[in-house]
Amino acid sequence: MDEVEFKRIVWRSRRGLLELDLQLERFVSDVLPTLSESELAVYEQVLMLPDWDFLEYVNGKSVCPDTQLAVMIARISAAQQ
């Protein structure tokens, strides 16, 4: 993935809900740079989720039906612990 795409993903990690902004902060700074190209593509799909669904998944209130996305969301949750 080129640098432009990577930086676009960083910007898109800014959300409409504070709780998501906060939970993505550490993931974006610590984990995002270590992701492979295919993992980044999955994260891009996670970013397409509506904010409230995304938050529910991150908070473990429900599980994202897409397994691939669910795995990435678990990594986001773990980064915050």
Add this chain to the structure above:
Amino acid sequence: MSQESTKRAIPVRKFDALIVGAGGAGLRAALQLSEAGVKTAVLSKVFPTRSHTVAAQGGVSASLGNSEPDHWTWHMYDTVKGSDWLGDQDAIEFMCREAPKVVIELEHFGMPFDRNADGTIYQRPFGGHMSNFGEKPVRRACAAADRTGHAMLHALYQRNVRANTQFFVEWMALDMIRDENGVVQGVVAMEMETSEIVIFQAKATLFATGGAGRIYSSSTNAFINTGDGLGMAARAGVPLEDMEFWQFHPTGVAGAGVLITEGVRGEGGILRNSNGERFMERYAPNAKDLASRDVVSRAMVTEINEGRGCGPNKDHVLLDITHLDPEVIMSKLPGIREISIKFAGVDPIKAPIPVVPTCHYQMGGIPTNYKGEVVMGDETVKGFYAAGECACASVHGANRLGTNSLLDLLVFGKSSGNSMIEFIKNSHESFPEVALKDVERSVARVARLDNQTTGSNVNEARLAMQRTMQAHAGVFRFKDMLAEGVAKILEVEKMVQNTVITDKSKTFNTARLEALELENLIEVAKATMISANARTESRGAHVRDDAIDSPEQPNGRDDKNWLKHSLWFSSDNRLEYKPVNLTPLTVDSVALKTRSY
């Protein structure tokens, strides 16, 4: 850059209507314009459905009377009272009368409101909503489960796509353009992906950029809420109105802003200071930790101010539930343990949660009338409109009634759109030459960041601003702290003007965007501090220790001297005042009286 080379270097895109911000107000206005066939562009930093409107959960109020009798005049009364009589009664009448219409319209746009068995919109009770002029609670709030803002954004966005509104997503507006007569010609904006600077010229320009809650260290606002429209307006000579009024919630997680529900104190949670003392016993011997929001907030801030705050900066207090049965915490307060662990790094079963009063909503903003036209003195600013949290119509006055924020977006988004349609219809077909003074200032701001090699760190400058605002102009204010706060925030401003970024790249340069956002936030911070320092009364959300409760000035409110709107000007930090409009459009004035619930 000379004027000629500026003109050559910067592309110009022309639209009849330009809207900055794609939250509820921007989308509602855009829809009005596009459906009327007006060529409309909307600029947004983020994808529209990820605007902060998405966070609104409570609902939108309208006196539909679906469950029990209700009337817009009762809604109006509640709003005027909520505003502590600082709201303009013409605008409040307009909003409350229009409410049923805009809610039904939204229903027709596809908004999935909760419904009654008979198919009408379900309405629930909400704090401050009363029938018969304050007599008893009434069901007035319409909601789509707990995702009202989210559903509203989706309904409006989809409708806009159908109406061919042109969206420019991931663009940041930098400055507004006014000609030598003050007429607004559009904005200078930057495309994030390429850093290209483009002039968006328009016959009518609407700011719907939302609030600026990020001026405080503890805020429920998302990171995007940086008051860009307010900063742009202030730099272009437009005053900001009533910026001393901010709504706070007593208990947010210190340093994060995520709210801890008041139910925690209901279940037996206790507030403690750095000595471990249950300090609410001193402030409210009977109600203690269950005292009303303002009493609790005031006590917390007094403890912090008197040096009994906790943590290395002594800037918060502790909410203790360690004495509760872990079973109770798990069953009755779900989510609280998780919030605390995630955002405070504390397991509340074992240790208390650091909390602080947290900023939630901005009542002030760009001064407008109820038509969404921006007003300066006795005149409107030609071609300039504002709606939503960035605007001050003023319907919220000194404090906002719950669920009136979503209503504000719908009513004033629509009325601005209508005013713009009229204005565009009556303006010249051709576009005038773009005035370059503001364009050059904008280009110079970006060039400074690109060229500066030493200076202050953006993050440090932002933290300095946020700490200053939180300590000196928080939920409860002290005379000396405010005066000191004015001096401090002007020092912080120097840091903001001298920021340096190390990333000079051209693509999605978030460092540069954050530096530019900070230049907007600091305008709001100055406006807030200076207006709050000057207003020597308590009214609504602006509460001072030196405004004494007396029979002449109940709750410290001083109608004789302060029944007026503040107007702050950035150029010289000057304050002017204008009277509150106590005359509604068609009904009798809601007469002044003491606000008590």
